[in-house]
Amino acid sequence: xxxxxxxxxxxxxxxxxxxxxxxxSEYSFTSYWISWVRQMPGKGLEWMGRIDPxxxxxxxxxxxxxxxxxxxxxxxxxxxxxxxxxxxxxxxxYYCARHHYGDSLGYWGQGTLVTVSS
Amino acid sequence: DIQMTQSPSSLSASVGDRLTITCRASQSVSSYLNWYxxxxxxxxxxxxxxxxxxQGGVPSRFSGSGSGTHFTLTISSLQPEDFATYYCxxxxxxPWTFGQGTKVEIK
Numbered sequence: 725x726x727x728x729x730x731x732x733x734x735x736x737x738x739x740x741x742x743x744x745x746x747x748x749s750e751y752s753f754t755s756y757w758i759s760w761v762r763q764m765p766g767k768g769l770e771w772m773g774r775i776d777p778x779x780x781x782x783x784x785x786x787x788x789x790x791x792x793x794x795x796x797x798x799x800x801x802x803x804x805x806x807x808x809x810x811x812x813x814x815x816x817x818y819y820c821a822r823h824h825y826g827d828s829l830g831y832w833g834q835g836t837l838v839t840v841s842s
Numbered sequence: 843d844i845q846m847t848q849s850p851s852s853l854s855a856s857v858g859d860r861l862t863i864t865c866r867a868s869q870s871v872s873s874y875l876n877w878y879x880x881x882x883x884x885x886x887x888x889x890x891x892x893x894x895x896x897q898g899g900v901p902s903r904f905s906g907s908g909s910g911t912h913f914t915l916t917i918s919s920l921q922p923e924d925f926a927t928y929y930c931x932x933x934x935x936x937p938w939t940f941g942q943g944t945k946v947e948i949k
Contacts, residue, residue, distance in 0.1 A: 769878075821886075824888065832887065
């Protein structure tokens with residue numbers, strides 16, 4: 725069974741850096757793109773960007789370009805989402821998801837809650 | 843960006859009801875339209891991809907239709923486990939965008 729397991733909840737201060745992870749298993753990690761999706765408290769879903777783990781080619785939503793970095797380490801079947809300087813407005817649940825037919829998001833991680841507060 | 847608009851934003855329904863949720867795109871997305879279900883405190887799950895293809899393991903009471911700019915998700919007979927929030931998403935062009943969600947509550 726395809727699984728995406730994300731790293732645990734984080735509490736950070738504004739200005740701090742952070743990297744969260746998403747480990748894929750039970751499928752060929754380099755064969756499917758992975759996307760990251762943000763869900764702010766009580767709000768809907770926002771697509772942040774995606775990565776092709778085979779070549780680490782990335783594509784960002786303009787809303788997130790320059791504020792986050794998506795990367796992957798295929799040797800450990802893990803994708804990453806990182807911030808160099810967090811803001812309070814980054815407080816949200818972050819999901820990774822593996823692409824499926826028609827570029828749907830067929831498999832999701834359990835989510836990583838990021839809280840940024842002074 | 844392609845704007846996705848769902849209607850209604852919320853609704854109350856009873857077990858056994860037939861339910862239809864509509865999703866409209868601001869421009870054609872062909873059949874690159876997907877539907878997700880999200881229960882409180884859980885990650886979304888894929889129900890329908892490519893407008894009308896049922897994801898494996900999803901009950902057949904769920905169905906999707908449409909193309910271009912107008913799409914629908916139908917639940918033929920609402921079950922207790924179907925009370926959740928539903929999102930449409932276009933994967934026609936980046937940035938991919940989601941509808942605002944439709945919350946289905948128990949009447």
